[in-house]
Each structure stands twice: as structure tokens, then as C-alpha cells.
Amino acid sequence: MFKTTITPRIGDTDGLRHINNTVLPIWFETARNPIFEIFVPNYELTYKKWNLIMVRTEFNYFDQIYFGYDVEIRTYVTKIGNSSFTVHHEAWQNGTLRADGKAIMVYFDFIKQESITIPENIREELKKHLVSLDDLEKENKKEMKENEKKVDELDYINSDL
Numbered sequence: 790m791f792k793t794t795i796t797p798r799i800g801d802t803d804g805l806r807h808i809n810n811t812v813l814p815i816w817f818e819t820a821r822n823p824i825f826e827i828f829v830p831n832y833e834l835t836y837k838k839w840n841l842i843m844v845r846t847e848f849n850y851f852d853q854i855y856f857g858y859d860v861e862i863r864t865y866v867t868k869i870g871n872s873s874f875t876v877h878h879e880a881w882q883n884g885t886l887r888a889d890g891k892a893i894m895v896y897f898d899f900i901k902q903e904s905i906t907i908p909e910n911i912r913e914e915l916k917k918h919l920v921s922l923d924d925l926e927k928e929n930k931k932e933m934k935e936n937e938k939k940v941d942e943l944d945y946i947n948s949d950l
Contacts, residue, residue: 813848850888877889
């Protein structure tokens with residue numbers, strides 16, 4: 790798993806003081822940087838060197854995310870295929886899973902315009918972050934239940950009550 794801490798900007802908020810739903814895809818892409826490094830360590834953005842293309846993304850919003858509190862983005866690999874793999878992201882704030890999503894990435898040759906087999910050395914690096922969604926769901930339920938007992942701060946919206 791990779792962890793990325795995001796400090797929401799005022800510009801990320803909407804009129805209700807929560808994070809706009811268009812921001813989450815940007816945060817999740819930022820959190821994929823360690824994955825990109827596995828494939829292209831120096832981030833060289835050329836057709837000869839860059840070798841990933843995204844073919845699908847999904848997002849699920851479970852609870853509002855607020856300005857004023859950091860958000861931890863957790864990034865996992867949940868599936869590794871021949872030429873593609875699935876990245877799973879979670880957005881946590883104040884001990885609660887607020888959103889999740891996935892991106893399907895393909896190892897891609899931009900010169901030939903075709904997918905290619907993920908090399909074994911890269912596959913081994915990806916496996917270090919591989920987790921099953923069932924195991925992840927169990928761990929998340931357990932973590933959120935434990936966090937309910939030790940809430941140190943309220944969500945921003947509760948400060949108005």
C-alpha cells in the first residue's frame with residue numbers, strides 16, 4: 790500500500806464547504822505517482838519511455854469530505870493481468886472511509902499503439918502492493934469501528950451545530 794496525504798485547498802471546496810466531487814480524480818491520480826515510478830522511475834513523458842495508459846476509472850462517494858482536515862489516500866493493487874492491472878484508491882478523513890475508486894491501467898507501447906506484456910520485474914514490484922478487495926473491506930470495517938470509539942475531532946460541518 791502507498792499512502793499520500795492531501796491537504797484540501799479552499800479552491801477544492803464548493804458552496805457547502807465540502808470537497809467538490811471533481812477533485813477526487815485529481816487526488817487519486819496524484820496518489821498513483823509511486824505506481825508510475827515503478828514503470829518509469831524518472832517520469833520521462835515521451836512516447837519512447839512512458840508506457841502506461843488508463844482505460845477506465847470509477848469513483849464511489851460514501852461520505853462528504855471537508856475542507857480543514859487532511860485526507861489520506863491509500864493506494865493498492867487489486868489485480869494484475871498480462872498487460873493490465875487495477876489500482877484501488879481510498880480517501881480517508883478523520884478515521885472514516887469517505888470515498889474509493891479504481892483505475893485500470895494498461896502497459897502500453899505508444900509507438901506501436903498496442904498493449905504489451907508487463908515485464909516480470911515490474912510485476913514483482915506490483916505484487917508487493919497486491920491486496921484482495923474482500924480482505925480490504927474486512928480491514929476497513931474493523932478500522933472504522935475502532936475509530937468510532939476514539940474520535941478526537943468532529944467533521945467541519947458539526948462545528949455549526
